[in-house]
Ligand SMILES: Nc1ncnc2c1ncn2[C@@H]1O[C@H](COP(=O)(O)OP(=O)(O)OP(=O)(O)O)[C@@H](O)[C@H]1O
């Protein structure tokens with residue numbers, strides 16, 4: 271790649287509102303794993319209410335990028351500001367940001383020794399110091415929202431993959447996050463379960479949640495994203511609004527990638 | 535089905551089948567015996583041979599065990615009663631059972647260890663059987679170690695009170711220090727503060743306190759302790775303390791702080807590299823050389839510390855195994871919700887790691903409990919040491935089996951209960967397939 275500059279349109283084309291308030295600001299951020307330069311000079315600004323989809327080949331650093339946003343990975347140079355708080359090694363800042371940024375993982379990472387309800391109330395009770403009763407009410411509210419209130423007293427091991435992922439989303443929502451990160455939330459699921467999870471995410475997007483989502487679900491990207499970011503070799507190679515991105519990809523790498531995942 | 539299929543492809547059942555009883559040959563005693571004992575000629579032969587062997591063993595053992603020697607007061611008397619027949623001499627158990635249980639503890643004070651044991655069971659209730667016992671007892675469980683020690687040793691009440699305050703001091707320092715430094719270092723500071731309290735302030739203040747406000751029980755010397763009371767005292771202490779210490783060591787070993795990490799690794803590897811007997815010898819002799827002259831550092835306390843450290847090192851490795859078995863996603867799940875290190879450990883990591891490690895933990899417990907018999911090497915009277923002492927009495931000179939069977943049976947009851955409990959716990963903590 272020689273050209274690194276892209277025009278960022280970010281036009282609000284749907285009914286979902288995007289404000290000018292900045293939610294996440296990443297400036298000249300670099301990260302290495304040992305000597306391996308995994309993220310190279312990342313610049314990304316996400317406004318409140320924006321829905322961003324990140325795509326790219328395996329190993330391109332998508333997961334690492336969004337994990338840097340809530341400090342599951344530590345960046346070495348550059349700056350990441352989330353909700354006005356800069357990520358430094360200060361533990362207080364990190365815990366504050368983590369409690370405001372929800373994250374859903376490919377393998378759900380539910381706590382198998384706790385019931386669904388306990389999974390959802392744990393963090394509100396211990397981090398937000400919400401009274402147990404209130405935390406349980408909130409949890410039931412969000413479990414209803416993801417349409418599995420009847421599973422509240424079961425254990426994660428007794429649920430299907432799609433149900434588990436919806437619990438994971440509900441668990442994050444119970445912390446009342448202002449930003450949600452999704453790392454391939456549907457790629458460990460059977461096809462018939464993907465839709466139920468995507469529906470939940472679409473609903474979330476319609477309520478104006480700021481979302482960054484690593485996914486290969488291009489239908490989802492077309493429908494809800496207002497920007498698609500294509501990454502390769504640790505760099506942001508192209509970003510555009512979905513229609514443009516899919517119909518007129520500019521870089522060769524993007525074209526190749528799209529032909530591979532849409533081709534069959 | 536294949537028939538139906540051959541005739542017509544479409545098939546609809548018009549009557550539903552009622553549930554029927556299974557054939558009598560596959561259920562009940564007959565079914566069980568058929569399935570498990572007599573399935574095939576080879577198994578039948580094995581069953582008959584094994585049954586014959588068991589009968590032969592019983593024929594040898596039962597007459598020996600059932601022997602009317604309960605009231606004999608010496609081995610010679612046993613021989614007279616048996617009049618040439620083979621038989622056990624149970625008189626020794628009858629006459630000396632209290633010694634085997636309590637050692638040389640003053641008879642009129644037996645109620646104290648018994649009460650201590652009863653209170654121990656009450657204190658363990660909410661921990662071992664959380665489903666059945668109210669957690670309201672937990673504060674009692676927390677102060678039990680001090681009550682129990684006071685009941686056993688007696689003396690002024692200020693010793694347990696001051697010892698307990700050491701923990702309060704440590705906790706206070708930890709909470710305070712955590713505001714300024716990372717948890718690992720704050721914990722070190724807390725340990726240091728508690729040690730200063732116990733080793734410097736406490737010996738200094740105790741005599742005066744005891745004189746000013748003299749409340750206490752009659753003191754019992756450590757060398758009067760013996761028998762199962764000694765084994766249980768040492769064993770239970772080592773078991774109770776080795777688990778938390780082991781957890782901290784295991785966490786320390788995985789710590790990002792090099793100092794904490796290398797301290798823990800060094801400790802674990804050193805203790806595991808040395809036989810327990812060596813540590814016990816250090817406790818009984820060498821430690822005196824290092825301690826300032828005139829300090830009266832109780833021998834049982836020294837042994838308990840050594841056995842606890844020994845058990846902790848093993849415990850740490852068992853728990854580290856459990857920690858390593860947890861997927862990284864559990865840590866990330868906890869982190870991403872904003873839980874801090876200790877919250878994540880307490881609420882997410884440890885409950886799962888400990889659950890995985892239950893069989894290893896209980897094995898370590900059982901091992902430690904049985905290892906308490908090693909203290910007879912440094913001339914303390916554990917049950918085995920007492921057996922030797924009893925044999926030294928001319929009335930019982932030459933008696934072996936009866937004592938060992940009794941001691942073995944009591945140990946078996948304890949160890950087998952622990953083993954059954956661990957199985958109960960594993961079943962209870964089963965939360966669906968993963
Ligand atoms: N903890 C780690 N230590 C060293 N290298 C790592 C680590 N985590 C990831 N990597 C490497 O960093 C690169 C980017 O990884 P990352 O997981 O961000 O890719 P990805 O784009 O999410 O890929 P995928 O689509 O397969 O999830 C990969 O080459 C990976 O091997």
Ligand SMILES: [Mg+2]
Pocket residue numbers: 332333334453454
């Ligand atoms: Mg990934």
